[in-house]
Every structure is written in structure tokens, then in C-alpha cells.
Amino acid sequence: MRAICPGSFDPATLGHLDIITRAAALFDDVVVAVGRNSAKNYLFDPDERVAILAEATGGLANVTVKPISGLLVDFCADEGVDVIVKGLRFASDFEFELQMSQMNHAMTGIETICLPTSSAVAHISSTMVREIARLGGDVGQFVPEGVHRRIRAKVAG
Template sequence: MRAICPGSFDPVTHGHLDVIARAAALFDSVVVAVGRNSAKNYLFEAEERVRLVEEAVADLPGVEVAALDGLLVDFCREQGAGAIVKGLRFASDFDFELQMAHMNHALTGVETIFLPASSHWATVSSTMIREVAAYGGDVSQFVPASVATAIAAKVTQRREGVAAMADTTATHLDALREMVQQAKNVPMSASCMVNRADALELIQRARRSLDAELAKANKVAETSYETLVRAQQEAEQIIKAAEEKAEYLAGQSEVMERAKRQAAQLEARVTAETEALRREADAYVDTRIAGMEAGLAKTMTQIKTMRARLATRSGLDGGETAALPRVQ
């Protein structure tokens, strides 16, 4: 069966690759569908994300990469896929993905397979990677080497772009100031004469640069806000998962303590019962031995009586009787 692993992969992380590798082990072939959404502010363009994912999965047999436009179910139909594979990091992921799974199945009958994220990568997300990288943090342990290099280059490029726009605006303003400084003075006033067209052109250029800077700043602010919201949501999910884990471990600890107490009680009871059985067995054996002893004593008495009779009848003493031949 052919399966689809969809996602934005902006950027692709080791958590993504873990799910893809496990899916490849379950299905004949897997297509990694890199989604494109014009309403989103991506760190990497779709073509860049496709290339980075291709490099990351190059060593996985049976895995392909393709860009995803439109509905996922239509893509599944085009690819001849019978299943969608989704990785789940938290319980809250399941609530959303379950609705999508029901909808996709209702539309085309395609099944959705959920794979729980490996514990080592459960807290790693593309959102967190972008946020850490934007502030100069090292994300190399969470993504493939080629992706880490691409992230560093992209962050540097964005910073240089903002700096270049600021330099352009400053250049236009400096030119306007120089024009004013070199303009002819108006006699008997603090005014000066400048070329209106040239001045307006410089002002217009500065305005365009400022508009571009403001648009860029607004986009960065919007992206940062979205990232902050997602980071906060993920932080809440991590805290919730940690609380659930702590509660589970506490329950397990209580179960272990109860099991230890029950084991100790069982051991004490078995020891007591074993000791009682031992005493009963000793008493039984002692009774049997005492009976045997009494029987032997009676037999010895009878033997002595018989020997005494023989001695009286035949005039034998004890030594002579012992010398008589044995009856075969």
C-alpha cells in the first residue's frame, strides 16, 4: 500500500524524519507531501522545503517527496494512496487530527494512521525551531545538518535585507539633507530654494523605502505573534503532558508500594504457614518414631522372654544360645 505523510515541514526536523522512517517500514511506498499555503508566512519557500526534505530522506528506500497544492484527499487520489500517516506529539493533537481523519475518510475512504512521536522528539516542533533560530540559537541537534545550514543562511539573509532597506532609506534622507544644505538662500530669510521635482523624488523614494520597511516589520511582527501563540500553546501542551506523566508515575509508584506491601504480607503468611507445616510434620514423624520405639521395645521383651524359656528348658545360658546354628 502507498501512504502519504503530509506537512508544511518549515523546516523538516528529526521528529518529522522519525515518523517518515517508521511509515516507510509499514508501507510499500511513502510520499512526503510538502504543503503550500499562500496565507502562511513561511521561513522557506515551497521549493526550498521540498529540496530540504528530499535531501533529508535520500537514504530512506521507497520514500518520495512532492509539493502539495489543494486538498489532501485529492492528492491521495492522484498518488493512488490508501492511507495518510500523521505523527502525534500530544493528546491535544489527536483531538484535531481525529476530526480531519473522519472528514478525509468521508470524502474518499482513505484511512488515517496515527503514529505517536518518539519520546526523544516529542517536544520538537518547526515553530520552536524557527523561534530559536530567529534569536540566534543553535538548532543543529534538532534538524539535519543541511537544514541547520539553510536556516542559518535564511536568518542571515533576512537580517541583511532589513539592514539594506534601512540603509536605502537613510541614503535618500541624506541626499535630501544635502540638497537643502547646498540650495541657494532666499535673501533676508532662513529659507532656501530647491528643485521641487528633485526634492519630491527623494521624498518619494524615502517613503517607498519606509513603506517597505514597515511592511517587512509588520510581517515580522505578525509572524512573531503567531510563533509566540503557537509556542505558548505548545508550552501548555508540554506542561499538560508532563503533568499527566507525573500523575501516571505517581500512580505507578503507589501501585508499586501497594504491591510491595502485599508481597511482604504474602511472604509473612507463607513463612508462618511453612513453619506451622514443619511443626506438624515434625510432630507426626515424632509420633511415628515413638510408636516404632514402643513396638521395638515390646518385641525385645518378647525375645528376652523366649530366650529365658529356652534356657530353662534346655539348660542353656545366654552365650550358648547365641552359638546355636541359625535356621535357614
């Protein structure tokens, strides 16, 4: 069975990797789809985010990383994806993801599986990591080392 883990991943965090790694253990093939959310103020451009995630997931043989534009359900149909995997940190995440999963199912019949993020990383948010980094704080404990290097280079430059 083929699954997809969609998101903007700006930047990729240990929380994202928790969900991706667990999805890779559950499904034969996992596509990490790097998209764009017009409401977000990005630190990295889409190509950088794809490269970052490809590096961060390099040890997972059944994971590929691809950019996505347009509707997720259309991408899933084009890629032969059977199920969408979403991570949940808090109850508020569930409310949003439930509505999204119902819309996706109504449009195409695709199912969504929600995985609760491991408690050790549930507090991490990309938005907070970006803000801490932009203000000169150290975000090394929240992101993989390769991502940390890229963040330091980005905010220094």
C-alpha cells in the same frame, strides 16, 4: 501499500524524520507531501522545503517528496495513495487529527494512521525551531545537519 506523510515541514525536524522513517518501514512506498498552511509564517518557500526533505530522506529508497496544493484527499486519489500517516506529539494533536481523519474518510473513504512520535523528539516543533533560529539561537539539535546549514544561511542572509 502506498502511504502519504503530509505537512508543511517548515523546517523539517528530527520529529518529522522520525515519523517518515517509521512509515517507510511499515509501507511499500511513502510520499512526503509538502503543503502550504495559510496560517503559518514560513521560513522557506515550498520549493526549498521540497529540496530540504528530498535531501533529508535521500537514504530512504521507498520515499519520494512532492509538493501539494489543494485538498489532500484529491492528491491521494491522483497519486494512488492508500493511507494517510500523521505523527502525534501530544493529546491536542490527536483532537485535531481525529477530526481531520474523519472528514477525509467521509469525503473519500481514505484511512488515517496516527503514529506517536518517539519520546526523544516529541518536544520538537517547527514553530519553535523557526522562532529560536530567527532570534539567533542554535537549532542544530532539533534538525538534520543539512537543514541546520540551510537555516543558518537563511537567517544570516
